[in-house]
Amino acid sequence: MxxxxxxxxxxxxxxxxxxxxxxxxxxxxxxxxxxxxxxxxxxxxxxxxxxxxxxxxxxxxxxxxxxxxxxxxxxxLAELPHVELDWPSYAGKKKHHPWYLLATVLLATNGIRTFLHGGPAHTPNRVYTDQLLPQLGLPVAQTVAEAHAHLEEHGLAYLPLDQFCPALARMLTLRYFLGLRSPINTLARSLNPAQAPLSMQSVFHPAYIELHQGAATLAGDRDLLLFKGEGGELEIRPDARTQIQGIRHGEPLESAVIDSALPRQTPPGAPSADRVLKVWRGESGDEYGEQAVIHTVAVALWGLDKADSLESARKDATALWENRDKTRL
Missing domain, CATH: 1.20.970.10 (Transferase, Pyrimidine Nucleoside Phosphorylase; Chain C)
Known part of the structure; x- marks a missing residue:
């Protein structure tokens, strides 16, 4: 045998x-x-x-x-149009509102074509991007062709992992049976499946940054920004000092820092797309949320060489936020 x-x-x-x-x-x-x-x-x-x-x-x-x-x-994904920014979204939200979604919209409405991808829900008591987007009036692509259309129309598309690598999507769901995350959580974030010139990746545990950066270096990636995002999603916490690491123009980025803008905040405890929508429309204020969007957009602008420093990128992101089309959502 x-x-x-x-x-x-x-x-x-x-x-x-x-x-x-x-x-x-x-x-x-x-x-x-x-x-x-x-x-x-x-x-x-x-x-x-x-x-x-x-x-x-x-x-x-x-x-x-x-x-x-x-x-x-x-x-x-060979038929997708060119995208500038790879945005993996696999962690889900548990305690804070999904401000990162407003960051993707703000970038897309200012000409930065962004490709979001995520896996099926795999951790209890978390709310995932594909559940939240429709509540903001934004589509979730069910096919590659739909993602193509969304990128052309909105400059933004979300495509589930099972549409371009179904074996990995299935492996993510094994967390339900095994009770632990697996290397697939790291792998899915690292794919950059649409071959965007810049990938941003967030981690929940900072120790994983070295793993992400090491693998990207071996794979020949040239531009990758890594940071500890709120809850593991690509969202800068404005009430914390955030280190940005990764690879910039083919060279290791030892560390860049975006300072906190607020004192430590108490999370609301239950993510709400409705709250996020009202803030975008100017119907409600939320200093934490607005600064989360601005800081996150600033990192992307800097990574895409739209600004020569994180500080100038933050000023540019603030202007984009203040001049946003409030009827977009």
């Missing part, structure tokens, strides 16, 4: 403390390719993901996973 072709990958990760090791980049690519091709049993997949979770994935492993996934994503 011959063992299953995927068994060696599980064995490499699962041997005893002295014998186990991380996968090489090529081994990681081969393993992920087998998963994408459907050549892995569910029991193997669960073991593989949890062994990686316990060991903690390495930049080489994440780069290998990207080597397998990115070509599939690029092929699936």
């Amino acid at each position: 011959t063992e299953h072709a995927f068994a060696p990958f599980v064995r490499t990760l699962g041997r005893g403390k002295r014998a186990r090791r991380s996968l090489t980049r090529e081994e990681a690519r081969e393993a992920m390719q087998a998963i994408l091709d459907g050549n892995v049993e569910d029991i193997q997949l669960g073991a593989f993901l949890m062994l990686l979770r316990v060991k903690e994935e390495t930049p080489d492993e994440l780069a290998g996973f990207l080597d397998a996934c990115r070509p599939a994503c690029y092929q699936a």
Whole structure:
């Protein structure tokens, strides 16, 4: 009897403390390719993901996973128009309102074509982008063709992960069964599936920044901004000092800082798209929310070389906010 072709990958990760090791980049690519091709049993997949979770994935492993996934994503999204900004949205909101959505709208209405992507709901008690967008009157694309149309019409599109890499979408939902996040949460954020010149990625745990940056460097990415976003989403907290790290023009970005604008705030505790909508329309004020939008937009403007410093980008973002089309939403 011959063992299953995927068994060696599980064995490499699962041997005893002295014998186990991380996968090489090529081994990681081969393993992920087998998963994408459907050549892995569910029991193997669960073991593989949890062994990686316990060991903690390495930049080489994440780069290998990207080597397998990115070509599939690029092929699936080949017909999309050019986008400037990659915006992964996989964390969901739990305590604060989804101010990051207003940041994407503000950028898109000022000519920065933005591609949002996210996975299916996978963590209890969180509200996800695809649930929130319709409440703001914004569409969620159900096909690549619809995403194309939304980018052309609105400068902004959200496309679920299952439309361009369904195997990864399924793996995200395994959190419900396994009770833990897996390397797929990191991988999905790192895809940049539409090949935007700038990708912004946020983390909940700052320790993951080094992993994201290391894998991106190995993969040859040139512009990537990383920061600890509110709840793990791409949203700067205006009541905290935020370090921006990553890769800028092909060189490591050691650290840039965007200072807090407010004292520490108490979160409202329940995300509300209606609250966000009223603030955009000027029907209600929310200093925290407005500054969250401005700070987040500022980071994007700076990353796209629309401003020569974060401080000047913040001034530009403030002007964009004050002059926004309040009838857009």
